[in-house]
Amino acid sequence: MISAAARDALQGWLNHHKSLRGASPHTLDAYARDVAGFLAFMTEHKGASQGLGALAKLTVSDMRSWMAFTRGRDVGARSLARKLSAVKSFFRWLAEREGVDPAAVLAARAPKFQRKLPRPLSPDAARAVIDTTETQHPTTWIAARDQAVVTLLYGCGLRISEALGLTGRALPVGDSLRIIGKGGKERIVPVIAPARTALARYIDLCPYPTEPDAPLFRGARGGALSPRAVQKLMASVRMQLGLPATATPHAMRHSFATHLLNAGGDLRAIQELLGHATLSTTQAYTAIDTARLMDVYNQAHPKAR
Template identity: 60%
Template sequence: MTEASAGAADLLRRWLASMSGARAASPHTITGYRRDVAGYLGFLAGHRGGPMGRQALGAINPRDMRAWQARLRADGLSARSAARALSAVKSFHRWLGEAEGVEAAAPLAARTPKAPRRLPRPVAADAARAMISHAADSHPEPWIAARDAAVLTLLWGAGLRVSEALALNRADAPLPETLRISGKGGKERIAPVLPAARAAVEEYLRLLPYETGPEDPLFLGARGKRLDQRLVRLAMARARAALGLPATATPHALRHSFATHLLEAGGDLRAIQALLGHASLATTQVYTSVDQARLMAVYEAAHPRREA
């Protein structure tokens, strides 16, 4: 932003600080918010021909919002990305109204672009087992191979996000039957830990060459620091390539598998929502669509079609 837009830059900084503090937004979320709202303010400065200070931000009208959304489309943003950007802008304007008394109705009334609903793509149970077995045998360092297998087993067997598994500390082991997990936005939930996952972590710790204290990370990289998510994705990529699995077989897909396998076994949606830490039941309900889609795929493949 230019020097003349210092006021808007300061508002943006303070809003992001509030999101990071009181709202406990993750660093990844903050980065996205900063990019989206800075782009919005930059567009408006050019569109309106002047800096976006407090007065200008309070005078945003529907024409301004339509012009900005048209620019997003012209830049090739998908409906999903445009919806995410609008969500950030609305959050910024809500904060302006609550914290700064700068009210603008048009941004809050702007319609969210409709994005096609993407279904989760879980890994089949036999493929998940094969990927974990591959990880356990594929690294020349036995402790690293055991570590990769333990992490993947936790993702599949406890429904953890990669960030949640790698946030565990040595004090969390030996793993109990249930773990208290702090998920997105600091929301806590109880995750079950299957015996296979506990055993995999114990095997990893048996082979671990580092001495660790209670506050040290549970899962370590080769240099003794907290394991990086990229290395988990790399282990999955190696297994995926070796087994001929699709690109959708990612670490997060193992979390999807946890949910769909519970649903197939007759699990209650509310219980699965609690285990996954979803804020809304609607987020969990998408897994019923996966189950129905799989059922229809089997039907299409097996049903004897009548000749016309």
């Protein structure tokens, strides 16, 4: 049983992230689960409800016990590192607001794990995906809609939630789009000519009105197009083209970034276009390029044979 004081502190910390940092509901739910799970474990581990005073007395040994318990429940190193990050953030907030000593918690070291590299498509495969989307549905306006969505994902580097979050207010689409990304952060992305053409064709064929506050991309019955529908579309396309399971809607965004970088794009500029909060996230694309170069090296170098 989590103490009332700890529960109130957790809610205060979540409110802080929501109001000052613009955290998304999905992020807040994950934070709440991670920290509540930690507090519940400490209650069980210590045999008593953990108020703020008790939390201030946690030791490195207590942290190791929680991490061992969590790993013992088949939680991977990446997930444990995420949970630990949330707990540390909570204790930093407690230190600022309640004077709780966070030393033992902050001293806990996250497990090492191999970061997953983005899996982009080749330029030819990306073009084939866009061309093939138009053939997946017999209804003309739906086929045009599907092609417009996928063209935006690749041509503008949008997340699927960002593309489907567009409303009629975005029209008419000119040389740029105002995108509301994660945490409500706003950015301006350029719109290439093929994306404008695909959007214009869809709007012309769509049987539903383009009202300012209505979703731009409609489902067959007029409601908002769901992410699941776009995922199913990509699954159908990749089967037809013989592409791997990593050819998802998000892979089109990865492809946008990778192809820009390979063409000499500036990493900072790509960070801005993608809406990444930190440059380290964007730097994952340089690792892709390095890995590709090493593959070529290993295949071509005489000593590697």
